[in-house]
Amino acid sequence: MAHPAQLGFQDAASPVMEELLHFHDHALMIVFLISTFVLYIIVAMISTKLTNKYILDSQEIEIIWTVLPAMTLVLIALPSLRILYLMDEINSPLLTVKAVGHQWYWSYEYTDYEELGFDAYMIPTQDLAPGQFRLLEADHRMVIPVEAPIRILISADDVLHSWAVPALGVKMDAVPGRLNQMTFISSRPGVFFGQCSEICGANHSFMPIVVEAVPLEHFENWATKMLEDA
Template identity: 60%
Template sequence: MATWSYLTLQDASSPLMEQLIFFHDHIMLVLVLILTFVGYLMASLFSNSLINRYMLENQPIEIIWTSVPALILIFIALPSLRLLYLLDEINSPSLTLKTIGHQWYWSYEYSDFLQVEFDSYMVNSNDLESSSFRLLDVDNRTVLPMMTQIRVLISAADVIHSWTVPTLGVKADAIPGRLNQVSFLISRPGLFYGQCSEICGANHSFMPIVVESVSTNSFLNWISSSSEM
């Protein structure tokens, strides 16, 4: 079970990621069935001359194996276009978070509140606690409320970075001079880890992201304590 978990997508923590996993699993099922059927046909063609002549000289079969792949592509394209639309849709966010990529750390600003901003650096291996993850934990986590529509504005101060949290289904490039945005809703509490997924320099692998999902009351208490600092 542990080995298999490394070969699949991370557990979903947002409705968008649930849709992405559903789409991925069902498309893979269709592709496996197609590969099995095509493999069977290829083996039959090479092993039986009668089937070989029947398959190659039959016009209805040629029409079928031309039209069926087109229908399969439509079957794949329609839900994928729907998902692409949902990923770009911004639905009246209740909270806006601004993040800026630097070489090699992230800075965050809660635009709806005054003086709530901080830098987030990777925790050095020598300072890690026993419960922390090497190369993934940060000194300042990004705290966000669960069951709240959140918009993240993403940019960069120097080179191209990429703000990526797989379990939330979020991945957006941070480009200097340009403001990208993503929207998501976190469906459960917990710690969700991500990393910069753009090769941005020598320390590219040392700018992790940690999103801490908490209840709304806990988030408001955190905001109050952060504003007083």
């Protein structure tokens, strides 16, 4: 969960998000080193130490500023490709959930169950209980078992939406007439908040996403209760 004046990312709640945080720090360090080197070159040129024509026309300098960027791209590309493979589709998920974006709410269907589905609307400010978060709480949470591979199918009923939960490292566009999919694993129990990340109309900022990761036994009890209520 984010907190006031936060500068960094939310705490990772999935293996993919942990890898994304490591990659962010890795890339940021490379950018910092490049910026420092370029600043040094600029300062040195201003002081006329590098304006000598024999240095500027040097073959060695041309080799360096060709090879170094190529090596930098490799250092960024290798961990990036690794994360892409980690985010790839899994063959046998424990649970499949279909999320459909509407103006302006989300509906969820648990495809492994025959009649388990519900709509999730934002709770109005005046109806919030003590301790609940404004603009982030929904009347129904998407409940999933912890430490289990989850496949989520994402689509939209009207306009473009985007299903995004930062702590889980997931973000996927919901496109009308198209079924996108992604997978994730929640590495710890908790409640994780997200929002539609596509400008989808007047109430774009009022369709939150709430994912609750619970132990498998609790998830089974919740699913049984939801089916009985249905």
